[in-house]
Structure formats: structure tokens, C-alpha cells
Amino acid sequence: MSLLSRARRFLQRFWGGSEDPLLRMASLAGSCNVCGRPATFHYDDWQTARESMVCVHCRCTSRYRSLARGLLRAVEELRGVRADSLAELRARTAAERLAVYDTQVAITALRGAYPISSLLADVPWIDLRTSAYRTSLPWGTEVEKGVTNQNLEALTFPDASFDVVLTSDVMEHVRLAADAHREIRRVLRPGGVYLFTVPHDRGQAATLERVRIIDPADPARDEFLMEPEYHGDANSPDNRALAYRLYGLDLDDELRGLGFAVDYTREDDLSLGIVNTELFYCRVAGEPAAPLARRNASG
Numbered sequence: 678m679s680l681l682s683r684a685r686r687f688l689q690r691f692w693g694g695s696e697d698p699l700l701r702m703a704s705l706a707g708s709c710n711v712c713g714r715p716a717t718f719h720y721d722d723w724q725t726a727r728e729s730m731v732c733v734h735c736r737c738t739s740r741y742r743s744l745a746r747g748l749l750r751a752v753e754e755l756r757g758v759r760a761d762s763l764a765e766l767r768a769r770t771a772a773e774r775l776a777v778y779d780t781q782v783a784i785t786a787l788r789g790a791y792p793i794s795s796l797l798a799d800v801p802w803i804d805l806r807t808s809a810y811r812t813s814l815p816w817g818t819e820v821e822k823g824v825t826n827q828n829l830e831a832l833t834f835p836d837a838s839f840d841v842v843l844t845s846d847v848m849e850h851v852r853l854a855a856d857a858h859r860e861i862r863r864v865l866r867p868g869g870v871y872l873f874t875v876p877h878d879r880g881q882a883a884t885l886e887r888v889r890i891i892d893p894a895d896p897a898r899d900e901f902l903m904e905p906e907y908h909g910d911a912n913s914p915d916n917r918a919l920a921y922r923l924y925g926l927d928l929d930d931e932l933r934g935l936g937f938a939v940d941y942t943r944e945d946d947l948s949l950g951i952v953n954t955e956l957f958y959c960r961v962a963g964e965p966a967a968p969l970a971r972r973n974a975s976g
Contacts, residue, residue, distance in 0.1 A: 699731055699788070707948040711737045711745045711792060713762030718950030726952035728789070736790035740874050743954040744845050745793060746946075750958065751841050751870040756802075763796045771802045778834070778864065779843045782807045782824055793843070798823065806834075829857035837866045844873040850908065850918040853893055855931065862935045867963030871937065874955055877924035879943075885923040932959050 702719040709716045712735035720729035730739035737745075745763050753759045756771040783795035797805045808827035809820045817833035818826045827833065829844075830853045842861050851857045861871055878885070887906060891898040910918035929939045937959035945952050 697733075699733060702729075704733075705730070705947055705950055707950050708761070709735060709737070710742055710749065710762045710949050711735050711764070711796065713764035716950070720952075723952070727954045730950040730952055731788050732950065735792045736786060736788060737792055738789055739951050739954045740845060741791060741793060742949055742951050743956045744843060744872060744874060746949065746951065747870075747872040747956045747958050748793070748841065748843065751872065755840055755868065755870065763793060766796070766800045766803070769800075774802050774804055775841065776804045776806075776839045776866075777841045777843070778806045778808070778839045780808055780827075780829065780847055781843070781845060782809065791845075806839075829860060831856070832860045832864055834864045836863055837869075838864045840866055840869050842869070842871045844871075844875075846874055846876065846908070848873065848875050849920050849922055849924065850910070852888075852890065852896065852899075852921060854921070856893075858931060858935060862937065862961065865961050867961060869961045871932075871957075871959040871961075873957050873959075875924055875928075875957070876920075877928060877955070879926060879941075881925040883927050884925045886921070887923070888919070888921045928957075932957075936962050938962065 699719040702721060704717040704719045706715075706717050708714070709718075709732045712732060714732075714734045717733045718730040718739075719733065720726050720731070722729075727739050730742075731737070732742075748763065749760060752766065752775065756773060756775055758766070758769045758771050760766050760769055777797055779794045779797065781791055781794060783793070784791040794805065794807050797803050805823060807824050809824055810828065811820070811826050814820070814826045816826055816828050816831065820826055825833070829847070829851050842865060844861075848854050848857065865871060887901070887903055889900040889902055891900055906920040907917040908920055909916060929941065932939050940958040940960070941955065942958065943953075943955045945954075
């Protein structure tokens with residue numbers, strides 16, 4: 678029986694006899710580097726694969742597996758632990774703890790689930806912090822265990838708090854994004870890694886500003902330069918977030934100016950269901966505060 682047939686049979690039982698709608702879509706077979714299972718990745722259109730290629734098991738997308746690919750690289754570089762998926766990290770050991778700030782809490786959804794933060798929370802040697810964005814609460818307020826209310830433009834964490842910071846399609850929605858990048862650099866330790874995805878155009882030199890910030894202290898004076906564009910946002914009360922910009926190549930220069938070594942990749946890996954998806958892997962100059970552990974023999 679083929680992998681797709683096994684998945685179809687399992688999900689028909691899961692859905693109480695009705696077929697999972699994913700199984701009516703086109704698919705690729707491979708292995709998910711998030712949940713660690715042999716999987717089929719389902720998509721509507723190859724051109725929009727970045728936001729689909731949905732894993733039949735954990736429901737994460739190409740974009741999240743791209744982020745996972747970078748995170749697995751960071752874990753190996755910073756702690757010497759090699760794994761083929763985030764789920765495998767729980768069974769590995771590390772000589773030193775790893776502090777991670779993921780700006781995205783876990784999301785359960787039929788399409789576009791985000792299981793990364795929940796998987797990291799299960800790893801005994803990873804200290805994970807996640808955040809919410811609620812303007813009605815003071816910044817730094819604990820929303821629930823391990824989740825604090827944060828404004829990326831002015832984080833409440835002390836300097837050099839984290840080894841890794843993750844954002845995924847966040848920075849285009851941050852009003853004062855340059856301030857946010859400075860804050861992310863501030864809370865990273867020497868040798869730390871900032872991993873992110875963001876909509877951008879490598880064919881344009883300058884960032885396309887959709888909204889002009891007249892006065893950083895007064896959002897009411899912001900000027901729309903074109904028709905407002907909103908993206909879906911599961912963390913927002915109205916399920917949408919305003920896009921302030923479309924980044925160009927000057928983003929790389931901005932990050933280098935903050936002391937990051939920028940490694941940009943857009944490499945398809947059909948076996949992992951990663952298609953048409955970028956990754957910025959930005960590392961702070963200097964050696965990590967903790968020594969590299971020897972590679973786990975079981976990895």
C-alpha cells in the first residue's frame with residue numbers, strides 16, 4: 678500500500694469516515710522536518726507553494742519547514758546536536774542549554790498549523806519563550822506560562838537573553854521594523870542566530886514602503902502610499918494584520934549594519950516539501966557564550 682493510500686485510510690478514520698479535504702489536492706511524498714514523520718505534502722498551486730505544501734500529519738507549511746531547516750542548522754552549530762526533525766530533538770542530549778525566543782505561539786489548524794513552538798517546549802534542554810501582542814495589556818505581562826506580552830519594537834527581555842530568535846512573516850507587519858531589528862540584535866547573545874522568513878523581492882534594491890511613517894511616536898499621522906494590504910493573522914482579534922512594506926535587498930544591508938552575517942537561501946527541497954520559500958539565517962559576530970558540545974553520537 679502506498680504512503681498516500683495509508684495516509685488516506687488513517688485520515689478517513691480520523692475524520693469519522695469523511696475524507697480529509699487535503700487528500701483531494703495535489704501532493705508530494707517525503708519526510709517532514711518538523712514532526713519527523715514520512716508524509717505527503719499537499720498544495721493547491723505550485724506558485725503559492727510557500728503557503729501550502731501542508732504536511733498531512735502536523736499540518737505545517739513549506740514556510741514553517743524552511744524555518745525548521747534553519748533552526749536545525751542553528752542547533753547543530755550552537756550545541757553540536759544533529760537531528761533530521763524538530764521532533765527528534767526531544768530524544769537528543771546537549772551539554773549546554775539553548776535559549777530560544779519564538780515570536781509565534783503554537784497554532785492548531787487544518788491548514789497552516791504552527792507546531793514549532795510546542796515541539797521546542799518539549800525539549801528538556803531548550804529554554805523557550807514565546808510572546809503575544811496585546812495592546813490592552815502592559816508589555817512584559819505574562820499571558821500564560823512561557824508566554825509574555827511583547828512589542829518587538831521595545832522588548833522587555835534583558836540584553837543577551839537568547840541564543841536563537843525566530844520570526845515568520847512578521848517584520849512586514851511591524852510598524853517600526855528597524856527598531857524591532859535592533860531589539861532582536863540586543864537580546865541575542867554573541868554567536869546567536871536570528872532566523873526569519875518575510876515577503877520580499879530580491880529583484881528590487883530598495884524596500885517598497887506601503888505606509889510612510891511621518892512621526893514614529895504618532896501612528897495617527899501615518900500616510901498610506903498605496904491601497905492598504907492586509908495579511909491573515911491568527912493572533913489578531915480581526916484575523917488580519919496591516920502590511921507596512923515589501924522588503925528589497927536593502928534589508929540585507931540593514932541587518933549587516935547591526936552586526937549580523939546574513940546568509941540568505943531559497944533552495945527547494947522536494948523531499949522536505951520546501952518549495953518557493955526563502956530563509957534568512959543571520960548570525961551575530963563572535964563565539965557563542967557556551968562552548969560547542971560534541972555531536973550527539975545518536976544523531
